[in-house]
Amino acid sequence: MAWRLRLVPEKTNIDFFKLQFITFGVSALAVVVSLLAVAILGLNFGIDFKGGTTIRTESTQAVDIGVYRDAMSTLELGDVSITEVFDPSFRADQHVAMIRIQAQEGAEAVTPETIGVIEAALKAVDPAITFPSVESVGPKVSSELIWSALLAVAAGAAGIWVYVWIRFEWQFAVGTVAALIHDVVVTVGVFAIFGLKFDLTIVAALLTILGYSVNDTVVIFDRLRENLAKYKTMPLREMMNLTANETLSRTIMTATTTMLSLIALIVFGGDVIRGFVFAMLFGVIIGTYSTLYVAKNIVLFLGLDRSDKPKGGKPASHEFANIDA
Known part of the structure; x- marks a missing residue:
């Protein structure tokens, strides 16, 4: 048998809801602090936004x-x-x-x-x-760019919300968008607190973070949907823990490989892209956290109607089912 590197054990049994009120409270506090930092300290706008x-x-x-x-x-x-x-x-x-x-x-x-x-x-x-x-x-064009940037991020989040709602259920859409807003707001808050330059490249990074975070979240929700059909009597909390553990290998592997690339870029990429890469690196970390501790927690709080789940039938094989980390 070939030797394979594992970042996590083959089977895990982590209770992601054990400290749910603490983790969710930390997330809510981080969002509030970030909003206050942006409102009080402001952002260190680059030339794109200052003119x-x-x-x-x-x-x-x-x-x-x-x-x-x-x-x-x-x-x-x-x-x-x-x-x-x-x-x-x-x-x-x-x-x-x-x-x-x-x-x-x-x-x-x-x-x-x-x-x-x-x-x-x-x-x-x-x-x-x-x-x-x-x-x-001039300042007028710069102010228009600020509004365009805000609209771009809002439009991206709205499009993701519609997609998840159509593919899954409205509770999944609310959980996903809440996690995305959490990721974006906290990332922007870090830029405000540390006075890092905020320009159009950072907006591009925020949009990329939206895509990365929703990809992670959809993988877990897709497995959760399969488990809803497979384990019809299992309590929702236990099923969500099972789902998160089943996909944990894939989640950690994706985050780790992405961060390795970003760390190389932040060290050797130079000043021109350093702000963009830092935003991406922080976004990957916070996005992985929100996938495990924000999105599915909100779905649990909202609850799911399991009465109309398909009866019988073997759930489709998931493309990430057997990926080792």
Whole structure:
């Protein structure tokens, strides 16, 4: 028999409801604290949401983000984001970067004089550099982006709610969406508490967290639906514990492999994607927690009508039934 690595024992009997009021209370407290942090401390919005100026650069020399950043560090421009742009259509000697500078105090955009100083500083370290375009984003556009981001997250949660309701029952949909709201709000709260930069990449991370969390939750609910048909007289609480233990191997394995990739990215990925990766890493942790301790707990509180469950019939084999962790 081949040796296989297991992250959890083949069979577990963990009582996920043993401390249900403590775990659920911690989750509720975390949501409240996060909302208060956002309301009181606010978010450290990046250029996408605060407005600013974007300068596109081109050069025949390779882009060195560290050198560019050092050249601009003495100009006291505030939040500056520098990213290299890659495109298959670029020539071999065409190296492009985008430099985004936050709106300066008392002005909607960086003044032409300041742009001239920036260009001179960059030319000093790269004489071949050119500046094909300079664009500014004002506060009005930035406020529209904030609303668009909120609508995107809300639309994602609403779509998931409808999907789970159609596939399962309304109690499952309520539990799923409550867990998703918990994940998003707590993640945003962490950004508010620690003053981490919040920009459009973080919104993308939040939407990705929604997808990851609902995938984990649906796997458990799918197994729960099978068990509802299989164990018709088993109390709902015991059945949910059985279901969570049956799928625990898959849940832990998915979370662990995902986190290994994200840890590698957060260590070696550089500053450009670090905020996005941190949001994803925290989202995977909190999403796994909410799958086990929030979504199904709410379904238990709401209860299920088991009178119309299918009579007889062998439940379909689950695609994750025999996955080892």
